[in-house]
Structure formats: structure tokens, C-alpha cells
Amino acid sequence: MPDAKHAIKRAVPLRKTPQKRTSALIIDLGVLSERLGYFIRRTQLWVFQDFIRRLSSLDLSPAEFSVLVVIGANTGLSQSELATTLGIERARLVRLLHRLEKRGLTQRLPSSADGRRHALRLTADGQKILARAKMLAAQHEAALKEKLGAERHRLLLESLRAF
Amino acid sequence: MPDAKHAIKRAVPLRKTPQKRTSALIIDLGVLSERLGYFIRRTQLWVFQDFIRRLSSLDLSPAEFSVLVVIGANTGLSQSELATTLGIERARLVRLLHRLEKRGLTQRLPSSADGRRHALRLTADGQKILARAKMLAAQHEAALKEKLGAERHRLLLESLRAF
């Protein structure tokens, strides 16, 4: 966490004269400590920061990674299908694909069956980058598993997947 | 989720002529189904959306709620302490407090001990709004607990709090 543990800390960070402040209170999260949403948010921020750091050499955001993964696993799908699957706005996907296409990682081909649709696919470069990204993402996941413990990691994945 | 279940769905949503598309593929999440970060993100979005909906009558965002809770539980704390506790930028907290102060919910008083600091506190109105917000947030939490099951809810809270 950035940082759940550190967040709950001395109000007076032990500077030269800590007795200066009248009340050296410990900061209390109050009812937040019973709110799952608060901890989910903190955890999500930590996980994304770690993911971004580990994939920085490929310059891929979590959103871009998820787009490449789903196109790679479903060659020929449409933008609407992809947007719905990932729960992102169609409008945002357009900009994401513009950038990925400009980098030469993805292509939009005309759909043979429906003139309105684009059939999405990875380029050869896109496949290469995705393969490397998957390895880095697996390292990220391993670090997460070590931090949580294998059993907790399994429980979390199972619980949230079913949600 | 908006919607994890619905996200994994038919590529061709059973329109009039589903046989039009050459391949009626089921959209596959690929390696994303093994990525905890993906599901944490999806869950966090669902939880925030539910929270925002339930507190819409008070016009309080999750961030504003957390600010009120922590000020209420630590009267007199400084902006830096609050920002560090919640893991938000000092600069962003300034704008959050501007709005809350303009709504008459919070106050920034000069700190007696340190001329640079502000001592934060809730107004009487702020305390009233916070009390109502806490009730709505408890209802949100109850809904979440029902959706997850009490045991899973407990496990998640424990795991993420320790993270």
C-alpha cells in the first residue's frame, strides 16, 4: 500500500521538538477501517503502481495490457465487444486503439460480415510485445502472491472473480 | 460488477440474425482471468458506483466521505496529516477542502502551535451530514456483505486491511 501501514502513523512525525504540538494524536481511520471499499481502493492503487513500474520498459498501462490480451485471445472481435468485455467506454477505446495502432501493435480491419464493424487483431510486433508483457505481468503477480501469501492470493482471486 | 459476469458474454448478443457473423466466438479474458489486479479493479469500480449511488442524496463522493470521517475522528489534525493518512495529494486535498468548506461542512482554523498549519474540524452541519452519510455507508456495506457472503466479506476485509 502507498501506504496503509504508514498511513496510520504519528501525527507528529518525531521532528526536533515533538512536544511543540499540544496533542500528539494517532490518526484514526474511524469507520473507514470497517469499509471494504476503502481497502479495495488502497490495494488497487498499490497493485496498479507496481504493475506500471514493472511494465514501464514496454510503456504499457494496465488498460493497454488488458486490450492486447483480449485481442490476442479473440482475434477478429469488434470494438464494441472489446469495450463491453473490459467495461470501458467505446469512446475511450477509440483513443486507446489509436495509440496502439500508431505504435504498430494492433490493426483495425474491415469486418467481412458487417460493414459497421472493425475486426481487431494484433500485428506481429503486437504479439511480440504482448509475450514480453505477459512475462512481466506474471512476475508482478508472483510478487503480489508473495506479499499476500499463496492461500490469501488464491482466496482473493476466487472471491473477486465470482463477484 | 458492471459487469464481470456480463462482461464474459456472447460476442454476438443474440440479435435477429446471429448466423450473420462468421465466428460466433465467446469472448475470452485470456491471462486476465489469472490477474488479481484485473478483478480488484473491476470490483473497486462496482463498489464505488454503488457507494456513489447510495450517497447521491447527500452529494458526497467516496473521497469526500473519507475526508469527513477522518476529520471527525481526529479533530484538529493538519492537511498534511490528513493527506498522508488517506494517500491523496496535498494539492488535491486543498480543492476537496475548498468545496467542503464552501458547503459549510468543514473549517480550517489557525493552529496555535505552528503558524504554517491549519487545524481541521467539522462544523455542526458537517457532523450532521457525516452522521447521515455513515448510515448510508453502512447500508452500502451491508449490501456488499450480502452480495459476497458474510464469510467472504470478513476474509476480504481482513486480507486487504493487512496488505
Add this chain to the structure above:
DNA sequence: TATTGTTATACTCTATAACTATA
């Protein structure tokens, strides 16, 4: 009429840097 991809707009969040006043 409805859907797909697109553009445009606005608002929030995040990440910085720089400034002031105080220490």
C-alpha cells in the same frame, strides 16, 4: 430505428512543479 465507430466536451483524478509563509 438501432448499432458501430467516431469526435467533442466537461469533470474528476493524478502527478508535478513552483510559490509564500513559516519554522
Add this chain to the structure above:
DNA sequence: TATAGTTATAGAGTATAACAATA
């Protein structure tokens, strides 16, 4: 020098609305 609060800016993410082409 360093810290607390502030302002400003730029980049993402989110939420809409509207449009052209197609169904």
C-alpha cells in the same frame, strides 16, 4: 534548509452527447 498550504498545469480516466455510416 525544510515544511505546510496553495496555485497552476498537463495527462489520464470517466461520463455524455451527437454525428455518419450501416444494419
